[in-house]
Amino acid sequence: MRTDPLRVALLGCGVVGSEVARIMTTHAADLAARVGAPVELAGIAVRRAGRERAGLDPELFTTDAGALVKRDDIDLVVEVIGGIEPARSLILEAMEHGASVVTANKALLAADGATLHAAAERYGVDLYYEASVAGAIPLIRPLRESLAGDKVERVLGIVNGTTNFVLDRMDTTGAGFSEALEEATALGYAEADPTADIEGFDAAAKAAILAGIAFHTRVTADDVYREGITEVTAADIAGAKEMGCVVKLLAICERSRDAATGEERVTARVHPAMVPLAHPLAGVRGAYNAVFVEAEAAGQLMFYGPGAGGAPTASAVLGDLVAVCRNRVAGGRGPGESAYAQLPVSPMGEVVTRYHVSLDVADRAGVLAQVASVFAEHGVSIDTVRQQGRDGEAKLVVVTHRATDAALSATVEELRRMDIVRGVAGIMRVEGE
Amino acid sequence: MRTDPLRVALLGCGVVGSEVARIMTTHAADLAARVGAPVELAGIAVRRAGRERAGLDPELFTTDAGALVKRDDIDLVVEVIGGIEPARSLILEAMEHGASVVTANKALLAADGATLHAAAERYGVDLYYEASVAGAIPLIRPLRESLAGDKVERVLGIVNGTTNFVLDRMDTTGAGFSEALEEATALGYAEADPTADIEGFDAAAKAAILAGIAFHTRVTADDVYREGITEVTAADIAGAKEMGCVVKLLAICERSRDAATGEERVTARVHPAMVPLAHPLAGVRGAYNAVFVEAEAAGQLMFYGPGAGGAPTASAVLGDLVAVCRNRVAGGRGPGESAYAQLPVSPMGEVVTRYHVSLDVADRAGVLAQVASVFAEHGVSIDTVRQQGRDGEAKLVVVTHRATDAALSATVEELRRMDIVRGVAGIMRVEGE
Known part of the structure; x- marks a missing residue:
């Protein structure tokens, strides 16, 4: 066991950071034994000085993050500030000064x-980021x-736990979106400004990270098609x-082949989707997260657990901290970026899936035939149609076979222009079959 | 990219080994890109020469494993022979000659x-063994x-997929153990000699490995209490x-504290248990595996997937192979054994859980009171009792609160000696509540 300690700088001491500091303090002996050296x-x-943190030496605190990451005695910087700046500059500065980095910054x-x-x-140096996706669930x-x-x-x-909680409440209680979101806010599952969660930005960032690693290809948040859950109705x-x-609300990263050229490509998207009850993801309740992975040899794997929260996220940060410290002690490095495949990222229009389309239509003879012919003209094959009539109005629920998003969009656009279609009540993709 | 290839010796070319060789051949470019060097x-x-393997150079084959592991040009030995010897001697010999080892040998x-x-x-050198537990499911x-x-x-x-398949069939079809096992054998889910699976030896080996890693303590198969599923009835x-x-059939590894001294200790056991339908493990069907992990900060995590089979196990072997090869290229090593905690492993008698006890008793007044007093005398508190009488015979189903295995065993021993107890029809632990 090496006696010279490994020295950690912590950037941010909020919900996650304070938990990281607490565990580092209370479990110091275990961490040292696992690393092979003391970790301090x-x-x-x-951001603001003067706030006391129970059990932590007040001397440790500084409001000058820039000076902290430049210190020569730092082996590892843990970044749990979040956001693009100043986090990026601080991480780059830390690396330039020889520190490895563990970050939760999706x-x-x-x-x-x-x-x-x-x-x-x-x-x-090392860059580890297990905590950036799905909290404590080992996934990266x-x-x-x-x-x-x-x-x-x-x-x-x-x-994303917030949106899963909201959708789960809508499913369980029959509540509308706003009502379920209010409940989530009251219970602490949604932030005061829930935009990043409910509009799918948070999930899209995670999808980009997962797709990048899964397909050995650089994928950014801008490459990810994104729809939130604000339009989901009772x-x-x-x-x-x-x-x-x-x-x-699913994050879906897929490998596929271009129909014409046979070339491999990938897609990444986030949107609400209908998932059959028999699928393991259907049973994921409340604010839990779960990720299903399909691989050629491994088959179907699932990873399940708490996707957020101070302690679970700290668990992921500390796993990375131990790994990076072990690497330092052994004089090695963990895996770096693997983006050699450089597969093209296809736009949403090329995604192939099934669709559930609800239409409000005029209740008269021949409507179904007309609607069906529009689907057919765009090459979208219909699996089932259900027709419900009442008071001169009727509802058509069409479930399609697999078709491209572009073909479905063109179909819906034409349906909207038809006199007999009073409105498109809902369109939702069907996944996980 | 380093051009000098990393050289792999494969010990065993059965269901798993041939799949490892196949993937190494067909995915060589991807593996090289991920490792940073060609892998060959x-x-x-x-064991026996002369059997052709499609797509593999016949020159590669040898029946002299001992000579192969002593070669100076081998970076990595993949051991998928199984069993104690000659696997152990070959692995030790390989390490002595500087090779890292990836093994699936639970x-x-x-x-x-x-x-x-x-x-x-x-x-x-490195020792990696992800494939030894739960096939492709990342768990180690x-x-x-x-x-x-x-x-x-x-x-x-x-x-253990075999026993889960058998128990699942018994649950679904109402079949008895023998009938369900026959079906498993016919479908290839059970081996010709199913002893290692149905008697719990396979699961006990995995429990020892999991407990050792989870608790940073050496645990061997002999430390694991073991009951198979052959006594489970319709x-x-x-x-x-x-x-x-x-x-x-559950493998359960727990950390607990000695009631008297407060000292931490661990237990590891394998036995059939009743699991509530609401628990995620209850929904694991067929030959699938799943492992639930509870950690202080992370909370409850679950890992799910195919627990056996050539391709899934090869996926785990190849993940380790890439990791070990990356370490070689980087000049580092992965994590070694972590057994610093050296916690005592307690015997089964000290395990605390709940029990479901079915008794055939005489159908007369006062029987319930007499039975209940035996439980009470041994400090086993009763949660519920259900009494069913017919034709002068009656059945008592007792579900207890949490008690030590020793107390329950003593209770049952005394019950067996009572005249009014015609027989103990079944005892099963209740877990996952």
Whole structure:
């Protein structure tokens, strides 16, 4: 056992950071035994001074994060500030000064992971980020290492706890979106400004990170098609139930082949989808997360657990901390970026899936035939149609076979222009069959 | 990219080995890109010569495994022979000659992992064994690395596909054990000699490996309490159903505290248990595996997937192969054995859980009171009792609160001696509540 301690700088001391500091303090002996050297907190950068943190030496705190990451005695910087700046500059500065980095910053990784990875390579340091996706659930490491000898075909996940809680409440209680969101806010599952969650930005950042690792290809948040859950209605949930499905906000990363050229490509998208009750993801309740991975040799794997929260996220950060410290002690480095495949990222229009389309139509003879012919003209094959009539109005529920998103969009556009179609009540993709 | 290839010796070319060789050949370019150097098969040791393997150079094959592992040009030995000898001697010989080792050999690791780890340490090589537990499901790496900064409290898993298939069939069809086992054999889910699976030896080896990693303590197969599923009857399955449970063969590794001294200790056990339908493990069907992990900070995690089979196990082997090769290229090593905690392993009698006890008793007044007093005398508190009488005979189903296994055993022993107890029809532990 080496006696010279490894020194850790912590950037941020909020919900996650304070938990990281607490565990580092209370479990110091275990961490030292696992690393092979003592691990100590060398400094904690916070935004505002003067706030006491129980059990932590006040001398550790500083409001000058820039000076902290430049210190020569720092082996490892843990970044749990979040956001693009100043996090990126601080991480790059830390690496330049020889420190390895553990971060939970999904937004930064999804926006500019390539810059961070390149800097880690240049300065010969580690960059670990297990906590950036799905909290405590080991997912980055299994994809980056356990499945490194396999070919991942598909990642299908519930990676945002807030939206899963809201959709689960809508499903269980029949509540509308606003009502369920209010409940989530009251219970602490949604933030005061829930935009990043409910509009799918958070899930899209995670999808970019997962797709990048799974397919050995650089994928940024801008490459990810994104729809949130604000448009999901109680009627959509009821429609899903009739189909034996639940509605989930899914992050989906897929490998496919171009129909014309046979060339491999990938897609990444986030949107609400109907998932059959028999699928393991359908049973993921409340704020839990779960990610389904399909690989050529491994088959179907699922990873399940708490996707957020101070302690679970701290668990992931500390796993990375131990790994990076072990690497330091052994004089080695963990895996770097693997983006050699450089597969093209296809736009949403090329995604192939099934659709559930609800139409309000005129209740007269021949309507179904006319609607069906529009689907047919666009090459969208219909699996089932259900017709419900009442008071001169009727509802048509069409479930399609697999078709491209572009073909479905063109179909819907034409349906909207038809006199007999009073409105398109809902369109939802059907996944996980 | 380094051009000098890393050279792999494969010991065994059966179901798993031939799949490893196939993927190494067909996915060579991907593996090279991920490792940072070409990876090539340098030799394959088989028991009998002369059998052709499609797509593999006949020159690679040898029946002299001992000579293969002594070759100086081997970077990595993949051992998929299984069993204690000659696997152990070959692995030790390979390490002595400077090769790192990837193995799927649960029996050897559970019997004598300490010797292998010590040799890896002595010769400065890697020992990876993700494939030894639960096939393709990443489990060793998450426990050994992702949760390295957390405190694992409990591991609860379905880690044997054969027994899960048999129990699932008994549950679904009402079949007895023998009939369900016959079906499993016919479908290829059970081997010709199913002893290792149905008697729980396979699961016990995995429990030893999991407990060792989870608790940073050496645990061998001999430390694991073991009961197979051969005594599970259709009546047990029906009794579980009445309780809203299913019967699963579980591997359970727990951390607890000695009631008297407060000292930490661990237990590891394998036995059939009733699991409530609401528990995620209850829904694991057919030959699938799933492992539930509870950790102090992370909370409850679950890992699910195919637990056996050539391709899934090869996926795990290849993930380790890439990791070990990356370490070679980087000049580092992965994590070694972590057994610093050296917690005592308690015997089964000290395990605390709940029990479902079915008794055939005389159908007369006062029987329930007499039976209840026996439980009370041994300090086993009763949760519920259900009494069914017919034709002068009656059945008592007692579900207890949490009690030690020793107390329950003493209770049952005394019950067996009572005249009014005609027989103990079934005893099963209740887990996962």
